[in-house]
Amino acid sequence: MPELPEIEHLRRTLAPVLIGARVLSVRLRRRDIVRVAGSRIARRGVRMRDLLEGAVIRDIARRGKSLAVIADAESATAAGRVLALHMGMTGRLLITPQSAPRVRGDARRHVHCEWVLRAADGRPLRMIFRDPRRFGGLWPFDSMDDLLARPGGWSRLGPDALTIETRTLRERLSRTSQPIKAALLNQTHVAGVGNIYADEALFASRIHPMRRPDDLAPGEWRRMAAAVRGVLQRAIDAGGSTIRDYVDASGAEGLFAVEHRVYGRGGLPCVGCRRPLNVRTIGQRTTVYCTRCQPS
DNA sequence: CTGGTCTCCTGATCGC
DNA sequence: TGCGATCAGGAGACCA
Numbered sequence: 001m002p003e004l005p006e007i008e009h010l011r012r013t014l015a016p017v018l019i020g021a022r023v024l025s026v027r028l029r030r031r032d033i034v035r036v037a038g039s040r041i042a043r044r045g046v047r048m049r050d051l052l053e054g055a056v057i058r059d060i061a062r063r064g065k066s067l068a069v070i071a072d073a074e075s076a077t078a079a080g081r082v083l084a085l086h087m088g089m090t091g092r093l094l095i096t097p098q099s100a101p102r103v104r105g106d107a108r109r110h111v112h113c114e115w116v117l118r119a120a121d122g123r124p125l126r127m128i129f130r131d132p133r134r135f136g137g138l139w140p141f142d143s144m145d146d147l148l149a150r151p152g153g154w155s156r157l158g159p160d161a162l163t164i165e166t167r168t169l170r171e172r173l174s175r176t177s178q179p180i181k182a183a184l185l186n187q188t189h190v191a192g193v194g195n196i197y198a199d200e201a202l203f204a205s206r207i208h209p210m211r212r213p214d215d216l217a218p219g220e221w222r223r224m225a226a227a228v229r230g231v232l233q234r235a236i237d238a239g240g241s242t243i244r245d246y247v248d249a250s251g252a253e254g255l256f257a258v259e260h261r262v263y264g265r266g267g268l269p270c271v272g273c274r275r276p277l278n279v280r281t282i283g284q285r286t287t288v289y290c291t292r293c294q295p296s
Numbered sequence: 297c298t299g300g301t302c303t304c305c306t307g308a309t310c311g312c
Numbered sequence: 313t314g315c316g317a318t319c320a321g322g323a324g325a326c327c328a
Contacts, residue, residue, distance in 0.1 A: 065322080089321055090306080110306085133305045135322055152324095178299070187323075195321065284301075285321070 002087040004065055004161060004192035005235035010093060011062045017095055018057045018069070018127075020120025026053040030112040033129070035137045036152075050140035051113065052083050061144075063154050064161065064191025067093075068147055081140065082147050084154075088135025098124035113138065161192035162232050166225040173213045180216070181209035182283030184228075193228060195285045196263045197235070201227040202289065203262045208296040209287050262288040 002010070026048045028034065034046045049055075055071035062068070067085045085093065098116065102108075110132040117125040129138065141147040148154050158172055172189040173180065183189055184198040193201070202209050205223035207216070216224075261271050266279035270290040277288050 086322080088305095088323085131305095132307070133321090135305070176298080182299090185322090286319090 002065065002089075002091060003194040003196055003235075004232050005197075005239055007062055007065050007067055007087065007192075008162065008232075008236050009239040011060050011067060014093070014095065015060045017119060017125065018060060018117070021057050021117045021125065023052045023055050023057070023071070024116045024118055026051045026116075027114045028112070029114070030134075033112040033131065033134060033137045035139050046140075049081065050083075051138065052081055052115070055081055057117075062160075063157050064187055065194065066154065066157065066191075068141075068144070068154075070144055081142065082144055084139040084141060084147060085129070086136045086139070088131060088133060088137070090133040091129065091131040091136030093127065093129055095125055095127045098126050100126070102126075110134075156188050157191040158187065158189045159191065161190050161197075161228055162236075164190055164225055164228055166222050169225045169228070170213075170216075170221045177212060177214070179210045179282050180207060180213055180224075181285075181287055183213055185283055185285065190228075192232070195287075196260065197228070197231050198285075199263045199288050200231045200260060203294060204231060206294055208291075208294040209282050209289050210296060262290070264288070 028046060028048070028051060031046055034051070052069060052071050057069055057071050059070040060067065061070060065086065067087075069083045069085070071081050071083070085091070087093070107130075111128050111130045112134075113129040115127040117127060119125055129136075131137075139153070141150065141153060146153065159168055169190060173183045175189065176183050176186070178186075181198055181202060184193045184201070185195065199209070201224065204227035205220065207220055207224055262277055265277050266286075266288045267276050269275065270277050270293055272290065272293045275290060275292050278291055279286060279288050281287065
């Protein structure tokens with residue numbers, strides 16, 4: 001599932017291809033994947049210009065697990081536009097040369113939006129958004145200011161987890177009395193930590209997931225901040241070394257097959273002490289940890 | 297405001 | 313081999 005490392009990797013691979021590209025046409029197959037900040041789905045008609053039709057892409061930004069495609073309008077009088085994307089659990093954004101065979105068969109299922117682009121170097125490209133489970137979606141905004149200010153945009157997201165500093169992490173997470181695991185998952189506190197990396201970061205910092213934020217010592221905050229940044233950065237590095245050309249890639253399956261030390265290993269021996277790892281639900285999420293290496 | 301629970305959705309996996 | 317049950321989970325809605 002796409003977490004921050006996958007999204008950051010996507011951003012880095014998309015940017016050189018998309019920056020300077022003109023969106024020639026957009027085909028929306030499922031209207032309800034277009035969401036509007038403040039409501040579950042777009043109530044009114046979706047205009048293709050909201051999905052960047054006619055615009056030139058200038059940049060791609062990321063905060064947490066959210067991606068923003070930033071575009072200029074074609075006419076000098078019109079305002080720019082921004083399209084935010086969230087991949088949810090199963091979302092994928094794929095780019096192929098337009099000359100490549102169209103997606104067919106099973107792969108065509110759940111393709112909710114298609115863009116036809118002309119890259120800065122003139123290459124014709126096709127981009128598709130595919131999301132079987134539809135937890136992801138597309139959020140149109142008028143501008144970057146709009147995205148940053150509007151509730152439902154990035155205004156509610158905390159600082160990005162990849163560069164989170166000890167002091168900020170502590171200030172942010174101390175706002176709640178929830179278990180530290182649940183607090184880490186709350187995107188308004190820190191943006192970008194999902195279930196996998198929350199467990200991995202807590203294991204790496206030897207902190208029990210049920211610990212309360214106000215109970216943590218300064219050294220533990222330092223370890224946790226370093227672990228959050230570390231596990232995310234290592235995953236990005238692993239992804240970056242295994243993929244060559246996203247444009248030619250048929251997908252990102254198995255991209256981040258880095259071995260997790262706790263996630264998905266419930267009942268298996270802890271890599272530190274060989275005791276079986278514990279599994280319980282915290283914050284409505286399956287949580288795996290070691291009672292010995294992460295004392296409560 | 298806070299914290300807990302529910303809901304959305306489909307594909308993978310499990311048990312029989 | 314088939315098939316129903318179960319599970320996974322990001323984030324917003326909803327409620328006490």
